[in-house]
Amino acid sequence: MAEITRLQxxxxxxxIGEVMTKDVVTVTPQxxxxxxxxxxxxxxxxxxxxxxxxxxxxxxxxxxxxxxLAAGEMDAQVGTKMTPRPVTVRADxxxxxAIRYFNRHGYGRFPVVDRAGKLVxxxxxxxxxxxLLKQLEMEYHREEELRYRFSHIFEELISDLTxxxxxxxxxxxxxxxxxxxxxxxxxxxxxxAVAPQLVRRAAIVTYELExxxxxxxxxxxxxxxxxxxxxIIIRAIDSGPGIPDIEQALQPGFSTAPxxxxxxxxxxxxxxxxxxxxxxxxxxxxxxxQWTSVKVAIYLNRECLEAGxxxx
Amino acid sequence: xxxxxxxxxxxxxxxxxxxLDLEIGCGAAADLMSDVLALVEPGAVLLTGLCNPQVxxxxxxxxxxxxxxxxxxxxxxxxxxxAKEKGIPLVTTALPMFEACGRLHQAGLRSCxxxxxxxxxxxxxxxxxxx
Numbered sequence: 001m002a003e004i005t006r007l008q009x010x011x012x013x014x015x016i017g018e019v020m021t022k023d024v025v026t027v028t029p030q031x032x033x034x035x036x037x038x039x040x041x042x043x044x045x046x047x048x049x050x051x052x053x054x055x056x057x058x059x060x061x062x063x064x065x066x067x068x069l070a071a072g073e074m075d076a077q078v079g080t081k082m083t084p085r086p087v088t089v090r091a092d093x094x095x096x097x098a099i100r101y102f103n104r105h106g107y108g109r110f111p112v113v114d115r116a117g118k119l120v121x122x123x124x125x126x127x128x129x130x131x132l133l134k135q136l137e138m139e140y141h142r143e144e145e146l147r148y149r150f151s152h153i154f155e156e157l158i159s160d161l162t163x164x165x166x167x168x169x170x171x172x173x174x175x176x177x178x179x180x181x182x183x184x185x186x187x188x189x190x191x192x193a194v195a196p197q198l199v200r201r202a203a204i205v206t207y208e209l210e211x212x213x214x215x216x217x218x219x220x221x222x223x224x225x226x227x228x229x230x231x232i233i234i235r236a237i238d239s240g241p242g243i244p245d246i247e248q249a250l251q252p253g254f255s256t257a258p259x260x261x262x263x264x265x266x267x268x269x270x271x272x273x274x275x276x277x278x279x280x281x282x283x284x285x286x287x288x289x290q291w292t293s294v295k296v297a298i299y300l301n302r303e304c305l306e307a308g309x310x311x312x
Numbered sequence: 313x314x315x316x317x318x319x320x321x322x323x324x325x326x327x328x329x330x331x332l333d334l335e336i337g338c339g340a341a342a343d344l345m346s347d348v349l350a351l352v353e354p355g356a357v358l359l360t361g362l363c364n365p366q367v368x369x370x371x372x373x374x375x376x377x378x379x380x381x382x383x384x385x386x387x388x389x390x391x392x393x394x395a396k397e398k399g400i401p402l403v404t405t406a407l408p409m410f411e412a413c414g415r416l417h418q419a420g421l422r423s424c425x426x427x428x429x430x431x432x433x434x435x436x437x438x439x440x441x442x443x
Contacts, residue, residue, distance in 0.1 A: 012337060012338075012355075013337070013355070090420075092313070093420075097422070175366070176390070178365075178366060178369065179366065179370070179372070179373070182373055183369065186373065196354075200373075200375055203372075203374075207369070207373040211345075264364055265343055265344055265360075265362045266345055266346070268345075268346050268347070270344075270350070271346050274346055274349050274350055
């Protein structure tokens, strides 16, 4: 599952130009369907862009060929059987755009053009899958190496439960230094070779919780990030005034932030929802509305994720 | 889209010397920092009217690549200092938010994914690949 979801991310990062087939076999409108048949067979391809005078004018596929064969029109010119003005994709667009195009139009291939509209390649679903898998394989090797270094720390320090704790003090109303705690924690997690998407989730959680301490507490509080072998636990603890109604505080849009905080772009009342979205477990406690503790767990591996699901 | 093109399209000015060849995957516009943190896609350009250092902090947490300040607003000195430290390019433009967004979108910059599900978390996330 981890691989598949990384694949989804890659679809955003990898460009069409990186996965397309660059050596495009083209035909002209004057070629006959019989000639097309030979070209498709010899190159083992199922379609080709139609080019005239360096300009892309259409696209023709094996389906068009079969229709022509059935109708006994193998002498017809490609120009009369092709799909004119084909939908194109741009080489500098993300693969995810191409996936949307395939789903929307139902075509088997798209000519790829550069910014000037010049044909630079052709893209099939197969190209996308091959390209993404290649990328994934490269990343997998890199990640293996990093993981080894990370897990090594836990192998060398033996105890019943080894963890690394980062502790950051957060002062109330201290907007000048707001985000410093999260920034430190983000950097530390990156150094410990935690996967980037998990670092990002942990950073968003700590940042939202840090802002809550700055905005809402009277005497500040503390953020702790505890990295265990299989999970990150983030705790935000403050000394009040606490949350009288936690359920209400979790309502999107509910906020008690003063206007000056809102002017800074915070206090929109969705901070805790952002936290919840990024967390695998979340627990808010504020007994008697005297102090608040928010505890969040982010799982680092699949085993932990599955165990968590089974428990829930 | 390269940062260079974005600067050209919004007729902007980089606030300090910047690598204009940075690749920008998508765009987002927000004055609410929690909205920025709700973006699920890294590598965006953020268009905003807020000029305080928190914008840079938020960008850092959300893996935003560059920030554009709209409507001729100048970032505070603290904001510039923090952005330099974090290596996040800042650009100013005289265009209002709507115009700047419109031009970028028209030029082919797509919106950031803000689906409420985080794709790498849910096995039933975006199903585009499974179709």
